[in-house]
Amino acid sequence: MNEKLTVLLPHDTVAGRIRELAQQLNQDYQAIRAEDAPVLVLCTLRGAVFFAADLVRQLGFHCELEFVKIHSYQGTRPADVPTFDLGESICATGRHVLIVEDIVDTGHTMETMLRHFNDQKVKSVRICTLLDKPSRREVPGIVPDYTGFEIDDVFAVGWGLDYNEEFRLLRDIMVYHPDAEEKGTLRR
Numbered sequence: 001m002n003e004k005l006t007v008l009l010p011h012d013t014v015a016g017r018i019r020e021l022a023q024q025l026n027q028d029y030q031a032i033r034a035e036d037a038p039v040l041v042l043c044t045l046r047g048a049v050f051f052a053a054d055l056v057r058q059l060g061f062h063c064e065l066e067f068v069k070i071h072s073y074q075g076t077r078p079a080d081v082p083t084f085d086l087g088e089s090i091c092a093t094g095r096h097v098l099i100v101e102d103i104v105d106t107g108h109t110m111e112t113m114l115r116h117f118n119d120q121k122v123k124s125v126r127i128c129t130l131l132d133k134p135s136r137r138e139v140p141g142i143v144p145d146y147t148g149f150e151i152d153d154v155f156a157v158g159w160g161l162d163y164n165e166e167f168r169l170l171r172d173i174m175v176y177h178p179d180a181e182e183k184g185t186l187r188r
Contacts, residue, residue, distance in 0.1 A: 003177075004176060004177045004178065005157070005167070005170075005174040005175065005176060005177070006174060006175050006177065007172050007173075007174055007175075008151065008154065008156060008172070008173045008174055008175045009149060009172065009173040010172050011171045011172050014130075014148070014149075014159060014172070014173060015054070017148045017149065018051065018054045018055055018058070018130075018148065019058060021055060021128065021146055021148060022055055022058035022059055023058075024146060025055075025059060025061075025098070025128065025146065026058075026059060026060045026061060029059075029061040029096070029098075030060075030061060032061060032062070032096060036096075037064075037094065037095045037096075038062040038063050038064040038095075039061060039062065039063040039064070039095070039096045039097070039098055040063070040064055040066060040090070040092050040095045040096065040097045040098070041056055041059075041063045041064065041065045041066070041098045041100055042066050042067070042068050042090070042097060042098070042099045042100065042113070042117075043065060043066070043067050043068070043100045044067075044068055044069070044070060044099070044100065044101050044102065044109070044113075045067050045068065045069040046069075046160065046162075046168070047101075047102035047103070047160045047161050047162065047168075048100050048101050048102040048130070048160060049067075049160055050159050050160035050168075051100060051102055051130040051148075051159065051160055052065070052100040055100060055128070056100075063098070066090050068090070068113070070109050070112065070113065091120065092117050092120045092122045092125075093120045093121055093122065094121065094122070094123060095122055095123060096122070096123045096124045096125075097117050097122045097124065097125040097126070098125075098126050098127075098128055099113055099114075099117075099125065099126070099127045099128065100128050100129075101127060101128070101129040101130070101144075102129070102130050102131065102159075102160050102161055103129060103130065103131040103132070103133060103156065103161060104127065104129045104131070104132050104133065104137075104142065104144050105133045105136045105137075106136055106137060106138040106139065107137045107138055107139030107142030108138065108139055110127055110139070110142045110144075111139045111142055114127075114142075126145040126146065127142075127144040127145050127146070128144065128145065128146035128147075129144040129146070129147055129148065130148040130149070130159065130160075130173075131147075131148060131149055131150075131151050131156055131161075131173070132144050132147045132148075132149070132150045132151070133150075133151055133152070133153060134150065135152065135153045136153055149173075154175045155175065155176045155177075155178070156173055156174070156175060156176070157170060157173070157174050157175075157176045158170030158171070158172055158173045158174045159171070159172070159173050161173070163176050
């Protein structure tokens, strides 16, 4: 194993928590009538795709999966303002929206998404994240509705999370330990 990686959350723990999140979502969304439009599940690319796939396969309510790509990092640093690369044309008006995210960190990405979809006059919009890092939050009021795990200020990789496109396919969620000269610059 790479000496720069240590296990943060083992595979079985993550898989079990995703099952629990699906059960909670099933309870919360069971009241949506069959004649309503399907719940719009928005998966943020690329990091959340593994989490979203594991989650939606366990949902028992009518939903539609769409993908949104938002650039929220420039190298290893969070971008000042996240930008949409895909998803601007998704019409969510009058629908229930569930944003599925890999990690909520500073809150800027979620603030951008919430503003964008609330402007479309949705019935509801909720955030479901695999990881939450509230110690890094820069945007007040951004609190996920559903959280897999709250983590400390570490650089997490695996289960879709990456460092420069590496480590995304790890089965466990790991902490990436950069070299000493990089240590102060890596966040996510």
